[in-house]
């Protein structure tokens with residue numbers, strides 16, 4: 001590759017850990033480019049950014065996911081050999097199962113369940129010295145996700161289960177003890193959910209047919225065979241864990257309400273469009289997934305660069321959301337940028353790009369948005385609270401990141 005900038009250094013894995021979300025963008029800015037080559041985890045890697053790069057990245061003729069996710073991510077975040085690592089017809093067949101569980105009625109139902117839980121927490125919060133919004137949201141989302149999916153869960157175990165789901169998510173950028181904590185959390189959760197799947201298969205548990213537990217216990221892969229109980233558990237976890245992850249966006253939503261109070265008034269109108277724009281800007285503005293990874297399926301040339309079969313390629317999500325060529329004044333939090341905006345599959349990609357029915361884009365965006373909107377509405381219109389002094393900064397070298405204090409509120413009162 002004569003034509004694209006090359007990052008210095010034999011291996012930049014440690015620099016990636018240090019620079020975090022900014023690793024790719026720093027080099028794009030330094031080399032005045034939208035594509036460069038580097039070395040990570042002992043291999044050549046091409047990093048790219050921009051809307052055109054996103055389109056290429058989601059072309060299934062050019063990229064595949066097989067071999068893209070490192071083992072340590074599969075052992076914590078995804079689960080081994082799960083949907084994220086699949087390609088072609090086998091992937092699309094499994095994807096349809098996820099899509100069919102995330103219909104509009106299901107999105108609304110989940111959001112209503114979350115609001116009900118928030119409402120029921122008000123009294124407890126009023127009596128509490130202080131409330132950690134991130135932790136409360138995790139527990140609520142874990143309870144709701146399990147109840148909705150049909151997974152039995154005792155009230156006494158919800159807090160620990162929620163912590164395990166969060167640990168699987170928050171260990172993805174880690175090495176050392178945090179990584180191993182993420183693995184232990186995954187093992188505990190997989191053992192638990194695998195047993196639940198087996199209870200359904202042996203008729204000891206009879207869940208509602210329209211919901212995820214029943215669906216995954218009975219799902220047949222493209223070869224017509226039922227998934228083994230471990231694989232079924234892993235895919236069911238791929239429904240529950242990301243619902244718990246919405247706690248991160250609820251927390252960033254609360255931070256946005258504090259840092260940009262001028263939007264409180266607009267949101268008091270409870271206008272669904274205002275809520276939607278606010279939630280979309282939270283997903284653009286605050287960092288969560290830093291980049292996406294795929295491997296070149298067969299040789300091709302694009303943007304003056306040779307993509308050789310097997311090469312690992314990273315698409316910079318954080319960089320795209322902060323690219324002034326794509327977003328006017330990206331460092332400003334401005335929900336109104338979403339007013340009358342034409343829908344585009346490739347510029348707002350916190351949950352992946354392209355058509356979710358045809359590629360790897362997240363099937364859970366509808367659920368995420370509905371739960372975010374309901375939670376923001378709750379915080380604006382259903383409770384008064386104060387925000388005591390605390391460290392609300394979030395680090396860009398920690399992936400994924402979060403306000404350090406988790407967002408503490410006090411003097412909560414029902415409105």
Ligand code: HEM
Nearest residue numbers: 083084238239242243245246289351352360361362364367
């Ligand atoms: C895939 C982010 C919520 C289920 C993804 C991808 C991202 C993502 C970045 C990968 C896209 C790609 O590889 O091209 C998020 C974020 C969420 C969220 C930031 C908010 C907290 C959800 C929810 C669900 C869900 C609520 C389900 C209830 C999935 C599944 C995949 C996926 C099953 C794999 C899809 C595939 O490989 O075809 N998500 N997601 N996610 N997400 Fe989400």
